[in-house]
Amino acid sequence: MPRATLELVAARAGVSRQTVSNVLNSPQLVAAETAERVRAAIEELDYRPHLAARQLRTRRSHVLGLRVPPVVDGINGAVLDRFLHAVTEQAQERGYRILLYAAPDVDEVEIAQYDELLETADLDGFVLNNIRLGDTRTSWLTERGVPFVTFGRPWGAQGAHPWVDVDGAAGVRLATEHLLGLGHRRIALLGWPQDDVVGTDRRRGWVDAMTAAGWTEDQLLGMQTLQRDGVEVGVSATHRLLADVGPTAIVAVSDSLALGASVALRAVADPPAVIGFDDTPVAAAVDLSSVAQPLVEAAEHAVSLLLSRLDGDGTHLVEQHRLLTPHLVVRGSSRPPAR
Amino acid sequence: MPRATLELVAARAGVSRQTVSNVLNSPQLVAAETAERVRAAIEELDYRPHLAARQLRTRRSHVLGLRVPPVVDGINGAVLDRFLHAVTEQAQERGYRILLYAAPDVDEVEIAQYDELLETADLDGFVLNNIRLGDTRTSWLTERGVPFVTFGRPWGAQGAHPWVDVDGAAGVRLATEHLLGLGHRRIALLGWPQDDVVGTDRRRGWVDAMTAAGWTEDQLLGMQTLQRDGVEVGVSATHRLLADVGPTAIVAVSDSLALGASVALRAVADPPAVIGFDDTPVAAAVDLSSVAQPLVEAAEHAVSLLLSRLDGDGTHLVEQHRLLTPHLVVRGSSRPPAR
DNA sequence: GGCGAGGGTTTGATCGTTCCAAGGACTGGC
DNA sequence: GCCAGTCCTTGGAACGATCAAACCCTCGCC
Structure with a gap:
């Protein structure tokens, strides 16, 4: 036929x-x-x-670009995994499809990809998912009027664009308050270095909850470690905390660090409680409480914002964004303090 | 301009x-x-x-379809994650791009997607990654002459098509021989049910290595559990093995099961060695030895097979396939037997 | 009764590429 | 000096959709 x-x-x-x-x-x-x-x-x-025929005439492909980042650690990759699926499903429901592109972590190379994809394939928009402070990709796209959303806030004062993000501070506050509610007082933090905006945001949740519980900012400075991400790092940092702070509970800004803590605590009698961040499969597997990002919801809003710009009636509200609140998944590592 | x-x-x-x-x-x-x-x-x-113009004329999109499966357990999702990245990169290097589509685990729905994608978007081919015994998707595609590769063997006698797979039996044999080399004799298996072809294949590696070491098939029947996948299942099955078999080492056909074993063994003095399968981030995180699939290589071959059919000079060798050998990643859980 | 308005439908041109059949230039052989 | 053959180039048509403008009614109004 x-x-x-x-x-x-x-x-x-x-x-x-x-x-x-x-x-x-x-x-x-x-x-x-x-x-x-x-x-x-x-x-x-x-x-x-036939979409190609339509595209040739209208210059619209009904396809959105999404980057598959280089696989690094694998633990956090699981987050992207779920986001990817949710985005694909959402887009599909609304008559759009997702095209993948690979690019190393170099802005210029990725920008060259944008250029190529826009010119040869008429991509209608992009979903970015790991923006940094002073990102040149977002400004390139903005200059050219290319529609895009980011999963993650533009931390700098760089031009506004639609974004979706999860409130890291609220998540860590939730975790800290949960521990306070269990009767913990001396709760230490496994954080990321100060130049990391995401880590700094998450740390704030801990600071807020702890100061509300009576600690001073000065005291808190002595109850934290701020280091880069990784399981190994988590192990050594936890040993340090045990020696210097003697916490009854530890809040970590990532599951990698939290997992490191769990490992370090294995040999300890009456181990402190531990809570991680991201609710990765690893956390579920080792019975670690963790803060879960609402990824499906995030994907829904990301696609919505992007498509409202694309299919919208001209009243494109450029500065739309959405900050989602994560929730806490309580597991076995949420122990009450030893008496 | x-x-x-x-x-x-x-x-x-x-x-x-x-x-x-x-x-x-x-x-x-x-x-x-x-x-x-x-x-x-x-x-x-x-x-x-301009690709759309070319496509309109030639009926070739230079785009390949890839399914993002529903996220289930998350642990094994990491495998697909790396495969996805590798496939994207490979395809891109050869002038093809990857388009995602979401479909539930129902063949007919997925087939409807094929139909749609082929008709409206002229997809050049598909990469399937979770084929089952008696899969109707592969036969549908074959009937229509649509090029595709599968990551995973067609286990039944269903029509031949290009595929890439990893030799599960070889992987488990590697793990078992490694344990034998460490001095273990009584090595138990955490397997999957008999109706699972992949699990049966992996089990064979254990059987082969063990019979070579002097055990009889009958004896081995008493040294295994065959259950569905999952961490919880791994925990309970391990308890049973400890009571009934008293192994000095345990080989599992998945990291989920192996993780369950690790958890169950935490309270045990002189715990048996454990080895998992898939080398997921979880395994790395909890210092679990595991069999690693060469995913990048698998992706390379998958793309190669597909493109040789697409860009080939007519001599399309339909029945090409490739079986890759995994390797063992040795970590802390590879303990020698307690004396 | 003629004329303008406007809803509903048709017509011809167009997007950028490849296919096709025919045209042109150059070489070598007789 | 002509012709065949080779090699390269050319212009027109086609792919399947949308855009823009023209067209044809019917209706209401003066």
Whole structure:
């Protein structure tokens, strides 16, 4: 059976090409009766529009670009994994598809990819997921008027654009308050270095909850370690905390660090409670409490923001964004303090 | 600056459209000198062909379809994650891109997606990654002559098609021999149910290594548990093995099961050695030895097989396939037997 | 009764590429 | 000096959709 085209459908319904096209794209222009007849013809011939032809004319591909980042540690990769799935599903439901592209962690290379994809494939927009302070990718895209959303806030004062993010401070505050509620007082933090904006944000949740519980900022400075991410780092940092601080509970800004803590605590009698961040499979596997990001929700909003810009009625509210609140998944590592 | 087109480049180089097209697609048809001139013009105008236009004419999109499966357990998701990245990178290097589609675990729904993608987007081929015994998707694709590769063997006698897979039996044999080499004799297996072909294959590696070491098949039947995947299952099954078999080492057919074993063994003095399968981030995190699948290599071959069919010179060797051997990643859980 | 308005439909051109059949230049042989 | 053959180039048509403008009614109004 040959491919059904607009022409064929038109002939079958006894109308012109354009009318068939209108039935699909601008139904309000077509008389109800005619539309009905056309729809029947479409059905009979199992007609589906050829996207490349449409794209050639309209310069719209109905495809969104998404980067698959180089696999690094693997633990946090799981986060992206779920986000990826949710984004794909959301986009699909709304008539868009997701095209992957690989790029190393170098802005210029990634920008070259944008250029290529826009020029040759007419991508309609991008979803970025690991923006940094002073990111040159976002400004490049903004300058060119390319629609995009980021999963992650633009931390600097760089131009505004739509974004979705999860409130890290709120998440860590939740975790800390949960531990306070269990009766813990001396709660230490495994944080990231100060130049990391995400880590600094998450740390704030701990600071807020702890100061509300009576600690002073000065005291807290002595109850934390700020180091880069990693299981090994978590192990050594925890040993230090045990020696210097003697905490009854530890809050970590990542599951990697929290896992390191669990490992370090294995040999300890009456081990402190531990809570991680991201609710990765690893956390579930080792019975570690963790702060869970609402990734499906994040993906929904990301796609919504992007498509409202794309399909919107011109009133594109450029500065839209959404900050989501994570929730705490309580597991075995949420022990009450030893008496 | 307006978009550069073939026409524009042709004018600039003082030749016709077709000649420019030939320079790009059939260079052997064009005189060297002319080609040089054309290439210069392309360079100057920063010309890049518009894929939709090409696609409209040739019915080839240079895009491959890849499914993002529903996120289930998360531990094994990490495997797909790395595969995904590798496939994207490989495809990109060879001038193809990866388009994602989401589908639930229902063949008919997925097939409907194929139909849609082929008809509306001219996808050139598919990469499938979770084929089952008696899969209807592969036969549908085969019937229609749609190029595809699977990551995973077609276990049944169903029609042959290109595939790439990792030799699970070899992997488990490697693990078992490693343990034998450490001095273990009584090595138990945490397996999957018999109706699972992958699990059965992996089990065979254990059987082979163990019989070579002097055990009889009958004896081995008493040294295994065959259950579905999961951390919880691993915990309870391990308790049973400890009571009934008293092994000095345990080989598991997945990291989930192996992790369950590690958890169950935490309270045990002189715990048995444990080895998992898949080398997921979880394994690395808890210092668990594990069999690693060569995913990058698998992706390379998958893309190669698919593209040789697509770009090949007609001599498409339909029944190509590749079985890769995994390697063992030795970590702390590879303890020698307690004396 | 003629004229303008406007809803509904048709017509022809167009997007950028490749296919096709035919045209032109150059070489070598007689 | 002509012709065949080779090699390269050329212009027109086609892919399947949308855009823009023209067209044809019917209706209401003066």
